[in-house]
Amino acid sequence: MINIMAYSKEKGMQEGIPMQELRSETWDWYWVDFEEPTKEEIGMLETEFHFHPLAIEDCLQGLQRPKLDYYDDHTFFVIHSVSRMELEKKEIDIFLGDCSIVTFHKEKNDPLEQAKRMVRRVKDYQEIDEYFVFHQILDKVVDNYFPIIYKIEDHINDIEDNTKNLSMERLLEELFDRRGELLTLRQTVHPMRDLLYRILNSHHLDGVFDRREYFADIHDHLVKVADMIASNREMTQDIRDSYLSLNSHETNRTMQILTVISVIFMPLTFIVGVYGMNFSNMPELSTTYGYLVVWIIMISVAVGMYIWFRNKGWFD
Structure with a gap:
């Protein structure tokens, strides 16, 4: 499915316009979102937008590491969101060009839906462009990391207090599950942090320079999430050592x-x-x-x- 949002001073904000109209008329900026695309829609990346074959290949392969690649008429980004329920990484591919942004994802993605709602709420579309949309996508993706890490923190506190009166074996199983979740989140956040650092220091993205404080805020959020992950992993290690020490003490007492x-x-x-x-x-x-x-x-x-x-x- 392809969703299109486009703006021009003459027509204002338009949604759901056909691809032919997008090509035939001049727009101040437009956002084309490929959501769970079919084989025919995937082919439009080459036939309609003429993106670089290597970028299209990265879209069709499995999870790529978050990155950015520069091409002649567009910049290609790979970013990762994380689903709150399954704690599963989901790839979002972004083609950022002159007055255009194209997103590609094989699954439904909540941060992108949140970004669309944010764009729709804008009152003056003359003040925004494709870099505003790009910022909103990154911002919503990173903001969705926080509820996940807060939920893991709550679980770790429950394990530490043993509010459910679980056995030692069950507590250790729960603890290792939380450590696994933190590892998954760290494998997502750290590459995203490095990507934002590259974006902030890029000399090819003029729109980022104009909104540097906004993109820097996203980088700060990623640094905060990374610190929270590190501190929680240390906490799980301390809890594990405490449980193992207590278990060893009880064994020694019995002996x-x-x-x-x-x-x-x-x-x-x-x-x-x-x-x-x-x-x-x-x-x-x-x-x-x-x-x-x-x-x-x-x-x-x-x-x-x-x-x-x-x-x-x-x-x-």
Whole structure:
């Protein structure tokens, strides 16, 4: 599906105009959006707009790293948005030319829809151009990173407080899931940050220079998101280390108790083993109170060792 927005001083803002009218008339600027394009519509990138074959090839391949390429009559950009639900990267390809901007994406994209609504709300279209649309697209894409990172932060706080009373194994699974989400987001944000840096320092994009403070604001947002990702990854690592330390402490505590019990029973086992030998000449076996005396000795040894271990602080 192809969506067209175009503006001229004579006709004002127009939407849904046919491609033939877009070619036959002069427009101050226009935005053509290829959303989930068919094979025939993809062919229009070459037949109607005459974009460079390498740029068209990048559109048709899988996820490209965010980048920009300069061609004779247009600049080609690859940017990434992230869906809030699936946390899946989605590619948006942008052809920025003189008085024109063409976007290409194989899936429906919420930031682009938000940018369209923003353009429609403009009161004076004479004050905007293709670079205004380009800024709106970048701004909406980057703004959509924030709800994702805030949601991940909330999940990490829940894991830290264990509000759901989950087991240690389940908590670690949740923690590693959040780390995976942060990794996915970092793999998107860092290349986008580098791309905005290149855009800001480009000598080929005069419209960016005219609106430098607006594009610099987007770069600042990306730096902020990158810092939030780094801090949250550090937090997940600290929580993981704390859980592992706690689990190790509990294991050591259990082993300590078992060791104390084993040590207490070692002399008792020795005494029982000695008097369990079936020798004929064992004088203690013929005494009247031998059985009682052995029990008193074993109980005294057990109680004495328990008191000794307790004074050493093994049961604190």
